[in-house]
Amino acid sequence: MMPIIMLLPFLLLSAAEAQQQQGTSNVVKPGFSLTPKTNLLSPSGLYAFGFYEQGDGYAVGIFLAGLPQKTVVWTANRDSSTPLPADVKLEFRTDGRLVLHSAQIKETPLDISSDGASSASMLDSGNFVLNNSANRILWQSFDHPTDTLLPTQNLPKGQVLSSSLSKSNQTRGKFLLLMQQDGVLAMYPVDTPYTDVYGYWTSVDWGSVVPNTIGLPKVIDGILTLDGDGHLYLFNGSGNYTLNPASGNSTELLYRLTIEPYGIMRLHSHDMTQTGNWTLKWSRPDDGCKPKGLCGLNGYCVKDPDVDCECLPGYVPVKEGDWFSGCKMNFPAESCPASSKSKYTMNESNTQWINDNDSPFKSFTPENCSDACLQDCNCVAAFFKDGVGECTKQSLPLQFGRTNSSTVAFIKVGTSTLPKPGKKEHILIIIGVSLGVFAFIVLAISGFGIYKNRVMLYQMMPKNGNIELGVDVAPKSFTYAQLENATHGFSKELGRGAFGTVYEGAISNGQIKETVAVKRLDRSMLAEREREFHAEMKVIGRTHHKNLVRLLGYCHDGLNRLLVFKYMSNGSLADKLFTPEKQLSWDKRMEIACNIARGLIYLHEECEPQIIHCDIKPQNILIDEDGCAKISDFGLAKLLNVAQTRTFTEIRGTQGYIAPEWRQQLPVTDKVDVYSFGIVLLEIISCRKSMDSNLPEEEANLKEWANHCFNSGELGKLVNNEEVDKRELEKMVKIGLWCTSDEFPLRPSMKKVLHMLEGIVNIPVSASPASSLISF
The missing domain is CATH 2.90.10.10 (Bulb-type lectin domain)
Incomplete structure (x- = not known):
């Protein structure tokens, strides 16, 4: 064993100084590049920085090149789910950036803060280091x-x-x-x-x-x-x-x-x-079943003798072989309150689960507990504590389950299962497939004829250069003169923001004029990089969601950068919240909160590539003619990410909505949007701004005031005693305060936020604002 006195000097050194003592390294300068066939080795050849195989492509990281297993010990751009193609190249640029590019993908920087880096080293310790010209460490993998x-x-x-x-x-x-x-x-x-x-x-x-x-x-x-x-x-x-x-x-x-x-x-x-x-x-x-969530929602862990997962009675895996995906019902769920006691039975299971309900019923017997859940159409399970006679009812989903012989769970199961295709159904399927194939052939022949006819007509059309809005996936490119004309010389201003001014305009859409919003971006906020601008516009143009404002076109003309959006006739959420005569009802405000959450889920998880908005605030939430909330400026985070990471973090966000990690120079993740959403949710609840110097000092900061009102049991003050269900108000405030946790790993994902807003998932009792780090 190493004596502790020998370990002290290592601990007392800074990480940077310690790593400089790790011996020799292979050093490269800007202009150096790597491909999947080349790697940057450490002097001994034990470690390598470069490409390794992942899925049907490659990823970038550090691995043990000196071992047959090539074990990966660090990964760059870890949350990018798309494997890199075989023709990918990694370049160490003269401005210090490490950039990926290929014929198939646009330029993508690595998530490495490297401003001013003049050399890169792969050390024998397994640490990849970027140094400046004075040989001071700017970034190292050991810190990340x-x-x-x-x-x-x-x-x-x-x-x-x-x-x-x-x-x-x-x-x-x-x-x-x-x-x-x-x-x-x-x-x-x-x-x-x-x-x-x-x-x-x-x-x-x-x-x-x-x-x-x-x-x-x-x-x-x-x-x-x-x-x-x-x-x-x-x-x-x-x-x-x-x-x-x-x-x-x-x-x-x-x-x-x-x-x-x-x-x-x-x-x-x-x-x-x-x-x-x-x-x-x-x-x-020591217990392989201890990790909570191992078996996904509605699944529980068993150990007999090896760790395995099983579904609740009456449930089946969502995806065979992938227990993280959890389990789903294998019986028809009746809508509430139309459920009938005769359609369900209660199955006893010796399992334990995280219970989000903190109000157990007292003095119950097991039979009373089971029957109470059976008669409650919202209940899917009841947990009974023997000896104390406590019964707790639970709705879906059940999470973090494992076997436990000392606890009893009563699971509600349908008396009939979902139908499986029988002989009759197979015949119907065959007939349906046959008809579908026949219809496809007919449509293909017809489509070819129409296409040939349209091509001939197109060739006969005069090429007069007029640009109109269409329904193409990619946004249209406009000249500055066209947009100047469309906005009558930028005469009608709709609003101003951190990145430019928005004007009303009208663009030809076939035979009619369509009202649009034209945003003229501040020139000082953009780098002069034409290729990146066009690439970003294509990415933004492919984002389609009900709760995102549609980007219709853009202008890249000289030094002019403009964006053309679909016009939202009902203005911004800020107008609705902070103008007393325009304030919406509680139910409508909660509907808008769900709209915003859905839009962020799409940006964070469903579009490719994923987008972090970085500036969620009421002014960037627009309301259409149907009252549906839509997120605007969702592309500016990607659009403006053409400079270094440090510059990028300095220019994003709006005071009052900025997550603490921006100021702490921590890695920026989608949790910055979760924080901003939490602030906006508190504003939606209270119909006041996040920072208001006109209010008394203790109320000026909405987040702090909301936390005070929650802890003191005076939530009515947040809504000016508006008639709101107390439990609903408490739930919404809890969500807002959880989203605005100072430590970003604590914040929930936007998908979980939406589930809580909609009541699909209960808010954990432990997620209260007073929750702190554990020491159990």
């Missing part, structure tokens, strides 16, 4: 771990290791290991609060705690580190250090600590003198 900790690498307070989706797919997975602010190391499912309800392992129960007899200084408060001998040291600032059982001090062994795809933290070793596989040395937690 993915799922692996290597020897001499630290995990300081606030940082996480996030599991991969699978062993062959390094995309961010379902679990994380967090070094908490209180010095406790803990493990959670992603997108859950960091509380004991959701945590499934903590360092409080780990290893032996040895008193500090050598006076460790406070500078090492809250650090996990792995040394070269395979010892894990946890310094929590209380004068103690914690370590795992002895691993071995052979200089021939290489170690790595990884959080596995199924939520287990494992320490592996590899004998460098042999060609065998990695050897498991130590793992936590």
Whole structure:
């Protein structure tokens, strides 16, 4: 074992200084490039930075080139789900950026902050480093771990290791290991609060705690580190250090600590003198069923003897072989309140689940508990605590389930299952397919005839250069003169924003004129890069969703950059919230909140590539003639991302809606939109601005005021005593405060937010504003 006194100098050095002492490296300068056939090796050849195979393409990262397994230990652009093509190239540009490009994809920078980098190095420690001309470290992979900790690498307070989706797919997975602010190391499912309800392992129960007899200084408060001998040291600032059982001090062994795809933290070793596989040395937690969410919604974990997943009685897997996808009903669900007791039975199951209902019924028997759920059309399960006679009802979905012989769950199951295709149905299917094929052939022949006719007509048309709006997927390109004419010299101003001014205009759409909104972007906000501008316009033009304002066209003419959007006749959400005579009813405001959430889910998860809006606020939420809310300016985040990451973070967002990580220079994720949405939701609830200096000091900051009102039980003050259901108001405020958590990993995803807004998923009790980091 390495004596602790020998470990002190390493811990007291800054990460940058420590890594400069890791020996020699292979250094490259701007102009260097990599392809899938070339890699940047460390001096010993053990580690490599470059491309590795993932799925049917490639990804960029660091891997062990000196081992037959080519084990990946770090991944760039980890949340990009699209594999890179075989002709991809990675270039180290003269401005310090690392940029991917190919014939199939547009230029994509790596998520590496590299302003001013003049050299790049692959160290023998497994650390990839970018230096400036003074040889000072600007960025290093050791400060941004993915799922692996290597020897001499630290995990300081606030940082996480996030599991991969699978062993062959390094995309961010379902679990994380967090070094908490209180010095406790803990493990959670992603997108859950960091509380004991959701945590499934903590360092409080780990290893032996040895008193500090050598006076460790406070500078090492809250650090996990792995040394070269395979010892894990946890310094929590209380004068103690914690370590795992002895691993071995052979200089021939290489170690790595990884959080596995199924939520287990494992320490592996590899004998460098042999060609065998990695050897498991130590793992936590010991129970493979402990990671919560392992089996998805409505599925539970069993261990007999190996870890496996099963669905609730009456449920089947959503996707065979993928338990993360969970389970779905295999019986018809009756609408409420039309459900009939005779259509369901109650199945007893020895399983335990996270229960979001904090109001159990008292003095119940098991029979009373089961019957109470059976007669409640909103109930799908009832949990009974024997000995105390408590019964709690639960709606869908059920989450984080596992077997437990000491608890009883009563599951409501339909008496009939969903029909499977029988002989008669197979005949109907065959007939239907045959008719479909015949119809397709007829349509193909007709379509060819129409196409040939249209081509001839097109060739006869005069090419007069007139541009009209059409229904093409890509937005139209306009000249500045055309848009100047369409807006009558930009005479009717609709509004001003951080990135330009919006004017009303009219564009020809066939035989009629269509009213549009033309946004003239501030020239100072854009780089002079024609190719990037055109590429971004094509990306934005392909985004189609009911809750996004449609981009119809753009102008890239000289120094002029303009965007043409569909006109929204009912103005912005800001008009509706902050103008007393225009304020909407509570139900309409909640409908608008759901509209915004749906639009953000599309941007974050459903469009390709995904887009982070970065400037969600009421002024960017427009209302159409039907009262439907639509997000505008959703492309500007991508459009303006042509400079360096630091510049990009400095220019995005609006005061009062900016997430804390912008100012802390932390990696920007879609959780910045979740934060902004939380602020907007509080504004929707209270019909007031997030920052209002005209109000008393304690009320000026809406987030702080909402938190105060929640904790003091005075939520009525937020709505000026408007007649609102108290439980509904409490629910909405809870969601808003959860979304605005200062620590971005705590915030829920937008999909979970929408489910809570719609009542599909209950708000966890532990997600209250007062929730804090656990120490369980």
